[in-house]
Amino acid sequence: MIYLDHAATTPVPRAVADAMYAVLTGEYGNPSSQYTLGQTAKKDVARWRETVAGALGCPADRLRFTSCGTEGDNWALEAACWQNRHLGRHIVTTAVEHSAVLEPCLWLERQGFEVTRLAPDQNGEIPAEQVLAAVRPDTALVSVMLVNNETGCVFPVREIAEGLAARNPKTLLHTDAVQGFLKIPFRADALGADLITLSAHKIGGPKGIGALYLGSRMRNVKPLLAGGGQEGGLRSGTEATAQIAGFAKAAELRAANLGEKLERMAELKAYAKERLSGIPGLVLIGRGAAPHILAVSLPGYPSQNIVSDLSEKGICISAGSACHRGKPSHVVAALKLPGRVAAGVIRLSFGPENTRADVDACADALAEHVRARFPML
Ligand code: PLP
Numbered sequence: 001m002i003y004l005d006h007a008a009t010t011p012v013p014r015a016v017a018d019a020m021y022a023v024l025t026g027e028y029g030n031p032s033s034q035y036t037l038g039q040t041a042k043k044d045v046a047r048w049r050e051t052v053a054g055a056l057g058c059p060a061d062r063l064r065f066t067s068c069g070t071e072g073d074n075w076a077l078e079a080a081c082w083q084n085r086h087l088g089r090h091i092v093t094t095a096v097e098h099s100a101v102l103e104p105c106l107w108l109e110r111q112g113f114e115v116t117r118l119a120p121d122q123n124g125e126i127p128a129e130q131v132l133a134a135v136r137p138d139t140a141l142v143s144v145m146l147v148n149n150e151t152g153c154v155f156p157v158r159e160i161a162e163g164l165a166a167r168n169p170k171t172l173l174h175t176d177a178v179q180g181f182l183k184i185p186f187r188a189d190a191l192g193a194d195l196i197t198l199s200a201h202k203i204g205g206p207k208g209i210g211a212l213y214l215g216s217r218m219r220n221v222k223p224l225l226a227g228g229g230q231e232g233g234l235r236s237g238t239e240a241t242a243q244i245a246g247f248a249k250a251a252e253l254r255a256a257n258l259g260e261k262l263e264r265m266a267e268l269k270a271y272a273k274e275r276l277s278g279i280p281g282l283v284l285i286g287r288g289a290a291p292h293i294l295a296v297s298l299p300g301y302p303s304q305n306i307v308s309d310l311s312e313k314g315i316c317i318s319a320g321s322a323c324h325r326g327k328p329s330h331v332v333a334a335l336k337l338p339g340r341v342a343a344g345v346i347r348l349s350f351g352p353e354n355t356r357a358d359v360d361a362c363a364d365a366l367a368e369h370v371r372a373r374f375p376m377l
Contacts, residue, residue, distance in 0.1 A: 002315045002358045007149050007179060007293050007349035009201045012246070016204060019249040023242040031239050032228065045239050048248035052211055055251040056198065057187025063211050064231045065244055066224075069178040069199030072212040073100035075224045075235075076195040079214070080141040080172040081108060082222040087170050088138025089113045094126055094155070095334040097145050100197075101176055102330070105143075113140075119334050124151035124286035124295075128159035132167065139171045146180030146196075150331040150347055151295050152288025154184055161192025172217065178202055178210075182254045183292050185262065188213050200243070204351075205250035209243035254352075261352040266291035268350050268359060275363040279370055285345055286335065292351070297337070297344040298366065300375025306346055306366070313365050318347045340376075 003011065023044075029037030031045050046060070053060040066072045081091070093105055095117040105115045116134045120126045131144060142164065144155050157175045164171050174195040180186065181198045188196055196213035200206060214221055214234075227236030254261070272294055276282050285295035298306060303319035310317055327333075328342040335342070348362065 002361050004348045004350065004354065004358060004362055005316045005318050006351040006354075007202070007347065008318055009207065010204050010351055011353075012206060013204050013250070013253060015253060016206070016246045016249045020206060020242040020246040023245045028241070031241065032230070041239075041241055045241060045244055048244045051248040052198070052251045055182060055255040056196070056211075056213060057189050058213055061232070062188070062213050062215065064214060064234055065239065065247075066210045066212050066235065067208055067240070069098075069176070069197050069202075069210045070100040071224075072178075072197035072199070072210045073098065073174075073176050074104050075212055076174040076176075076197055077101065077104045077108065077141065077143060078224075079218065079221050080143075080174055080195060081113065083218065083220045084140035084170065084172055087140050088136070090136055090139045091115045091141045091143065092118065092131060092134045092139055093143040094118045094120065094131075094145070096120055096124070096126075096148055096150070096331045097143065098149060098176055098178070099330075101143055101145070119336075120151075120153070122335055122337065124148060124153040124288065124331075124335060126153075126155055128156040128163055131160050132163040135164065135168050135171060137168070139168060141172050141174060143174040143176070145176040145178075146186070147177070147184060147290045147293070148286075148288070148331065149179045149293070150329060150345075151286035151335075152179075152290040152293030152349075153286055154180070154289045157193055158186075158191055165192065179290065179293070182251065182258060183262070184290055185258070188215075194218055200247035200250055203250050203254045206243050206246040209240055209247045211247070262291050265350050265352060265354075268354055268356065269294050271356055272348060272350075272359045272363070275359055276366065279363065279367050281370070281375075282366075283341055285332075285337070285341075292349050294348045294350075295345055296348070297341045297346070298370060299338070299340040299344050301344050301369065301373065302376060303344055303346050305373075306344070306369055309369050310362070310365050313361075315362050315365055317362065318349075319345070
């Protein structure tokens with residue numbers, strides 16, 4: 001099988017599975033228990049938090065573990081709107097956020113918030129000035145993702161943070177960095193966002209574990225789950241020790257020689273662009289600068305058909321972010337591409353283990369798809 005869908009999820013390396021197995025079978029104590037097995041688990045969780053925080057570039061006490069990126073996004077929005085409830089009820093976000101941000105925004109609208117959703121240009125880009133121009137004195141929160149999961153566009157979060165600090169210092173800034181963490185170089189302490197969402201399964205960690213960075217300005221955080229007081233009293237529930245161990249091991253593995261890995265992925269993406277550009281009619285979509293995501297379209301060839309055809313050949317790619325019931329995703333729709341182009345958008349996303357041979361096989365299969373079928377009008 002050739003796996004070119006690392007933006008959907010990633011394979012778990014053996015060392016990550018081993019780290020989790022050791023916790024599940026031997027070091028399975030509850031960190032709240034007094035005896036040694038529990039206290040060892042408590043120390044281990046502290047160590048794993050340090051590891052993930054180290055990879056993010058922040059002190060460990062700024063990081064709270066969550067069950068996934070979706071939870072982190074939901075919590076970030078709720079926490080920011082709660083803390084800034086006296087400032088106002090306006091939110092600025094983009095039309096191309098993950099639904100883990102867009103759906104809570106809809107819910108907040110029903111609670112009386114006003115949401116400004118910024119549209120990207122045809123390249124998928126949203127400049128910092130566009131975001132800052134939408135901010136008002138009553139803007140409680142700006143939520144702009146770091147890397148778009150369908151186009152690979154990198155949004156200017158740092159510039160947005162600088163602009164907010166100069167013009168609207170009380171507005172809080174959240175960034176969904178699920179597709180940016182260990183995929184583009186950044187450090188939490190230099191990025192300037194108050195809230196940063198992470199998810200383990202995009203970097204070789206297990207599914208079902210993520211983290212939310214809470215910056216120093218998050219002083220009045222509404223607990224997500226009230227109960228036994230875990231995660232600094234902000235997210236109760238017995239720590240998912242095996243998942244956390246897996247997250248930390250994945251972050252440690254991915255962070256080792258990260259520069260080299262990112263360079264290799266960027267080279268592979270450049271190679272893929274070159275190879276795919278040889279397919280008649282193929283269009284590159286967006287100006288995604290992230291090294292791991294490449295969106296292209298075969299106008300006239302519906303993306304679901306392409307994905308199924310390649311799947312039969314053992315190649316995994318995706319139709320944008322899973323084409324929803326035959327309609328282009330909200331991200332593709334926001335690019336306002338001609339209908340035939342939008343309907344043919346597919347996404348290839350790379351991991352450090354992918355090779356040129358994987359790209360060659362995918363390019364050949366796509367070329368074969370085009371040769372074997374007539375385009376739909
Ligand atoms: N945000 C982005 C940009 C994503 O790509 C994803 C997952 O695809 C999520 C959030 C949700 O993360 P999780 O699957 O851990 O809930």
